[in-house]
């Protein structure tokens with residue numbers, strides 16, 4: 001900056017980040033489409049060659065995937081559901097875009113060289129591709145918190161043994177990544193993740209007992225996929241995020257906290273030993289953390305909504321009510337236990353949310369299912385940390401079977 005009296009550094013050249021070849025895993029989801037919105041904006045703002053796409057992937061939304069491929073021109077488009085191969089091939093006829101199909105093809109797309117991978121598949125399905133991308137040395141923008149929670153130790157070992165880096169995309173962790181001064185880790189007193197409180201923030205337990213999937217997925221501030229929306233309604237999302245923060249940033253459980261902040265303007269607070277508290281604010285729009293991750297370590301322009309402070313009459317903060325939101329407490333216990341507990345928690349929760357969305361259990365049955373599964377398995381597994389992808393997937397599978405049984409009891 002010209003004319004400044006303080007040290008400001010040199011002008012930044014954005015070319016190295018705008019030239020990055022990007023793979024988007026889960027391009028048809030909420031984070032995936034927001035990522036392509038940021039890419040579209042960059043191509044308009046900086047030039048049409050910005051962020052050339054290597055591959056985009058979806059599970060079954062073949063129409064949106066084909067439309068994205070036609071607009072963004074990736075080298076490869078991948079549909080996870082193998083029976084949809086012909087539909088995608090027909091839709092992309094004459095474009096020259098390679099079509100792949102099946103679960104292995106998603107892993108292949110993640111493994112194929114590109115500079116950056118957006119990990120935006122939902123749930124444990126994203127685990128193997130995200131790990132493969134990290135291991136081959138990509139910059140991995142990780143939105144998929146389930147894979148980090150389920151396989152923390154596996155990611156830790158992989159990160160130690162490869163050139164790849166993980167950049168958090170979850171808004172709170174992205175905010176924390178921007179706020180944490182890792183060079184002065186000794187001075188970090190507390191990292192506080194904010195939670196909106198979800199659609200049932202003010203509901204009684206009695207009222208929550210009859211909450212429908214439609215009510216649970218209509219989040220007051222964020223527009224997200226169904227699974228994470230239900231997790232936000234139970235506050236399991238914040239519990240998973242505590243574990244994610246512990247794994248990503250190496251902070252001990254006692255330095256991690258959660259506070260309810262209904263306006264979703266402040267995403268994270270970091271308190272330092274000198275009494276300073278640094279906060280990160282932005283509008284609740286995933287395009288901000290996505291742009292930060294795509295541009296890291298530079299900052300690029302994003303089409304995200306902007307905060308208008310004149311619109312706020314107040315910013316409120318309150319303690320979470322663990323009696324009404326037991327999932328947060330279950331996650332805290334798993335964070336303390338470590339070992340296999342987070343893997344079990346995550347798999348049990350994925351099953352419970354699926355059962356709730358399928359109307360096979362009620363809203364309060366989610367916590368009951370997770371709790372029953374944890375008490376059945378966590379003691380059995382105590383002291384055993386899954387250390388390889390195979391061990392994580394085996395435990396994930398065994399937990400799912402138990403959770404299905406437990407959800408039958410929860411439904412009864």
Ligand SMILES: NC(=O)c1ccc[n+]([C@@H]2O[C@H](COP(=O)([O-])OP(=O)(O)OC[C@H]3O[C@@H](n4cnc5c(N)ncnc54)[C@H](OP(=O)(O)O)[C@@H]3O)[C@@H](O)[C@H]2O)c1
Pocket residue numbers: 025026027028029030031032057058059060061062080106119120121122123125126143144145146169170171222223224225226227228286
């Ligand atoms: N949404 C947010 O604002 C937000 C914020 C922070 C973190 N996250 C995290 O980001 C991840 C994605 O969330 P989302 O809300 O974007 O989810 P979403 O809208 O449900 O999208 C999920 C994406 O994954 C694909 N997919 C689903 N099942 C798959 C499978 N078995 N194998 C391969 N691909 C599969 C979907 O393809 P189809 O469309 O073809 O089904 C879609 O592209 C989650 O881990 C979530 O916790 C999301």
